[in-house]
Amino acid sequence: MSRDYLDFDVAVTREGQGYAAHVLASPAGEASAPFTLPFAATDLAQFMIAVGPPRVSSRRLVPAEARVVDVKEYGRRLGDALLSGEVGRAFRDSLTTATGQGKDLRLRLRLDAVPDLDPVPWEYLYDSRLGRFLTLSQETPIVRLLDSLERPPVVHVDAPLRVLVMISSPSDMPELAVDRERQLLTATTGDLVASGRLTVTVLEDATLTGLQRALLDDFHVFHFIGHGGFDQQAQEGVLVLEREDGTAHRVSGARLGTLLHDARTMQLAVLNACEGARTSGRDAFSGVGQALVRQGLPAVVAMQTEISDRAALVFSHEFYYFLTRGLGIDAAICEVRKAMAVSDEASEWGTAVLLRSGADQPFSFTASAGVATERPESRLESLYDAAKGALLARAPATALPLLEQIAAEHPDYQDVTQLLERVRPEAAPVDDGPVPRPRPETDTQGGRTPPPTEPDTDTDTDTDTDSHDTHDTNTNTNTNTDNDNDNGRGRRGNGFVRSLIGLVVLFGLFWLGATQVPKWFKGATADVTSACGPAPAAASSAATTFVAGCATTTPAVDGDFADWDGVPSHSIPHVIAQQGTPQREFGGDWQVVWDSTALYLRVHVVDPDVRSVNLATPGAWFNGDGFSFEFGPDARSLDPAATTRRGQDVHVMVGLSRDAPTSGVASINPAGRGTFTTGTRHPEITVGRADTLTGYDLEARVPWSSLQLKKAPVRGSVFSMNVNLSDATSAPAAWKLRTMKSTNAARTAETQGFPHGWQTITLADEAS
Numbered sequence: 084m085s086r087d088y089l090d091f092d093v094a095v096t097r098e099g100q101g102y103a104a105h106v107l108a109s110p111a112g113e114a115s116a117p118f119t120l121p122f123a124a125t126d127l128a129q130f131m132i133a134v135g136p137p138r139v140s141s142r143r144l145v146p147a148e149a150r151v152v153d154v155k156e157y158g159r160r161l162g163d164a165l166l167s168g169e170v171g172r173a174f175r176d177s178l179t180t181a182t183g184q185g186k187d188l189r190l191r192l193r194l195d196a197v198p199d200l201d202p203v204p205w206e207y208l209y210d211s212r213l214g215r216f217l218t219l220s221q222e223t224p225i226v227r228l229l230d231s232l233e234r235p236p237v238v239h240v241d242a243p244l245r246v247l248v249m250i251s252s253p254s255d256m257p258e259l260a261v262d263r264e265r266q267l268l269t270a271t272t273g274d275l276v277a278s279g280r281l282t283v284t285v286l287e288d289a290t291l292t293g294l295q296r297a298l299l300d301d302f303h304v305f306h307f308i309g310h311g312g313f314d315q316q317a318q319e320g321v322l323v324l325e326r327e328d329g330t331a332h333r334v335s336g337a338r339l340g341t342l343l344h345d346a347r348t349m350q351l352a353v354l355n356a357c358e359g360a361r362t363s364g365r366d367a368f369s370g371v372g373q374a375l376v377r378q379g380l381p382a383v384v385a386m387q388t389e390i391s392d393r394a395a396l397v398f399s400h401e402f403y404y405f406l407t408r409g410l411g412i413d414a415a416i417c418e419v420r421k422a423m424a425v426s427d428e429a430s431e432w433g434t435a436v437l438l439r440s441g442a443d444q445p446f447s448f449t450a451s452a453g454v455a456t457e458r459p460e461s462r463l464e465s466l467y468d469a470a471k472g473a474l475l476a477r478a479p480a481t482a483l484p485l486l487e488q489i490a491a492e493h494p495d496y497q498d499v500t501q502l503l504e505r506v507r508p509e510a511a512p513v514d515d516g517p518v519p520r521p522r523p524e525t526d527t528q529g530g531r532t533p534p535p536t537e538p539d540t541d542t543d544t545d546t547d548t549d550s551h552d553t554h555d556t557n558t559n560t561n562t563n564t565d566n567d568n569d570n571g572r573g574r575r576g577n578g579f580v581r582s583l584i585g586l587v588v589l590f591g592l593f594w595l596g597a598t599q600v601p602k603w604f605k606g607a608t609a610d611v612t613s614a615c616g617p618a619p620a621a622a623s624s625a626a627t628t629f630v631a632g633c634a635t636t637t638p639a640v641d642g643d644f645a646d647w648d649g650v651p652s653h654s655i656p657h658v659i660a661q662q663g664t665p666q667r668e669f670g671g672d673w674q675v676v677w678d679s680t681a682l683y684l685r686v687h688v689v690d691p692d693v694r695s696v697n698l699a700t701p702g703a704w705f706n707g708d709g710f711s712f713e714f715g716p717d718a719r720s721l722d723p724a725a726t727t728r729r730g731q732d733v734h735v736m737v738g739l740s741r742d743a744p745t746s747g748v749a750s751i752n753p754a755g756r757g758t759f760t761t762g763t764r765h766p767e768i769t770v771g772r773a774d775t776l777t778g779y780d781l782e783a784r785v786p787w788s789s790l791q792l793k794k795a796p797v798r799g800s801v802f803s804m805n806v807n808l809s810d811a812t813s814a815p816a817a818w819k820l821r822t823m824k825s826t827n828a829a830r831t832a833e834t835q836g837f838p839h840g841w842q843t844i845t846l847a848d849e850a851s
Contacts, residue, residue, distance in 0.1 A: 265285055644780055710808050751789060
């Protein structure tokens with residue numbers, strides 16, 4: 084069933100200050116045309132957030148009506164930009180030629196020369212003339228093409244297709260519900276396994292050694308579920324496996340490829356790690372998927388963004404279903420996208436990226452005589468049995484996506500509607516509750532949106548309890564009351580109970596009014612335009628290191644930090660200065676939002692040995708623990724040898740105040756000649772502080788005027804910025820800097836005064 088394709092190979096390259104698209108090979112010959120990315124970096128970030136799963140933490144501070152939802156318009160603009168001029172003509176002529184030969188046309192993108200365009204989600208490309216998304220048809224799949232040092236021969240698979248699954252959840256990373264992930268995957272593929280077309284083996288040992296030993300057996304697909312990220316220092320993508328002690332082991336794509344390379348039958352990797360397909364913007368093989376293809380794996384499917392449980396259920400079943408029907412991987416991915424596009428998770432169909440090396444299919448599949456024909460209802464039975472099992476195990480959060488998927492495919496299936504009403508949270512908001520923040524020293528994310536907390540329910544799927552009565556979930560009420568009870572005594576007992584309940588309710592209302600309501604109204608809420616100004620007419624399309632979201636809910640700088648729930652965290656991983664013996668635990672991460680009045684930062688620090696700033700020593704605001712950041716206008720166009728700009732660049736320092744344990748102190752070092760000069764305290768920068776068992780948290784509101792801006796910046800503005808952490812030696816000894824960390828590995832005392840080398844940040848509508 085593998086389709087015959089003619090290839091339309093397009094390479095995007097740099098041409099002067101812009102880009103050009105070159106047709107390297109096609110049925111219509113070669114062609115070239117200028118290419119201009121029709122989006123700013125902020126547009127891309129907002130789009131990827133919008134097409135992700137419903138519960139993405141970084142959407143929390145942005146109202147729903149401000150989110151990007153027009154996927155077709157985005158894809159149309161991208162398609163019009165790439166398939167323009169002579170390139171567009173060659174594409175249309177190639178389609179005509181392919182159709183005339185009874186074949187299809189595969190668009191293969193080469194982005195080796197422009198790794199900064201690798202994060203662009205090309206899978207959403209829409210052809211205005213055809214009136215459809217290219218990747219939603221087997222006739223026009225899109226593949227990202229990479230060169231490989233070697234191309235292994237096609238593997239002939241006689242059923243079953245053997246899949247090796249690794250689910251990694253290190254003890255020192257945000258927890259992944261391993262059992263839940265296993266249940267969802269095995270439930271959605273249960274019918275394929277039962278038919279003999281597929282086997283799914285889940286590794287019990289998620290270590291590199293465990294993987295090496297498992298690969299001694301023959302497998303065709305490696306399916307990874309877990310945390311993925313990017314190592315800023317090594318400039319390469321990583322998957323987070325486990326060490327023998329259960330802690331995180333960051334494994335690069337190159338190291339993983341070393342193991343997979345010798346697994347002769349291994350032809351495909353599926354990476355369900357949220358950052359698994361990302362690159363550094365410098366080297367097209369830095370991403371894990373790219374590195375695996377570079378080392379000879381014929382194909383990799385990697386997720387560009389988080390993927391929801393519902394989308395994962397559809398993806399895993401349909402992908403393996405079509406592969407075991409003999410479809411080539413290009414056509415199988417198209418069918419998966421179509422299945423996701425017609426499901427409730429319609430916007431996630433472009434999440435998967437297909438990376439290939441060459442034109443041959445990774446394997447050919449044949450079904451042996453022993454393979455059974457699946458019954459149409461077998462998939463629903465598998466999902467339903469898994470959902471019932473999850474309910475009996477008091478795991479409604481596991482049952483919920485399974486039941487939702489059954490309801491989407493067959494709304495009248497058994498008692499699915501009643502079960503859904505029982506387990507589905509009532510009026511649950513889209514962005515409910517804080518998402519676990521990565522621990523210090525990490526730059527990783529979970530492969531899927533964290534599941535909702537399992538409520539302590541006592542749901543019995545074999546009872547006839549009224550599913551609408553959600554208040555009875557945790558009770559053991561006997562509805563068959565004893566009719567011989569004295570009615571008067573019952574009324575007196577009920578009256579007492581009602582009085583008691585009334586007192587409890589009154590006390591609860593008093594507690595809410597006294598403790599919680601003030602917190603609810605701490606931050607002013609506004610839409611993006613009123614909080615951060617009108618949308619810019621145009622913005623830079625170049626990606627920046629960080630993206631700050633507009634604070635439509637203004638953080639209250641009071642040391643509470645609840646306002647920061649849902650704002651993405653960034654690690655501060657790089658040691659840039661060190662004297663003596665460092666604290667092994669020292670580290671932290673930071674968050675940032677902005678509005679038209681100020682820049683807001685929150686820093687979480689692990690530091691068991693805290694030293695406060697001594698305010699009695701003017702001009703020595705840095706003599707203690709705290710954080711700092713360099714800030715100034717976008718310096719990317721500056722000469723690398725250009726030094727700090729007077730009246731524009733500043734070095735803001737925020738430390739722990741010895742005199743005020745619940746607050747901090749801020750000072751600003753202004754730009755001098757080639758460096759920063761010692762500054763003074765700036766009380767207009769408000770600082771909040773909270774000490775923790777392992778260190779401290781700081782938050783600061785920094786007015787734009789303190790950052791040398793004469794007027795508020797506009798949406799889409801780009802600035803240069805590094806964020807740093809300082810750890811001083813123990814008091815009461817004389818102050819000395821013990822360790823300094825930074826978001827920027829190149830930031831040292833010597834390079835601090837050269838803004839060209841600073842990192843960059845975009846002031847956007849949404850954070851990422």
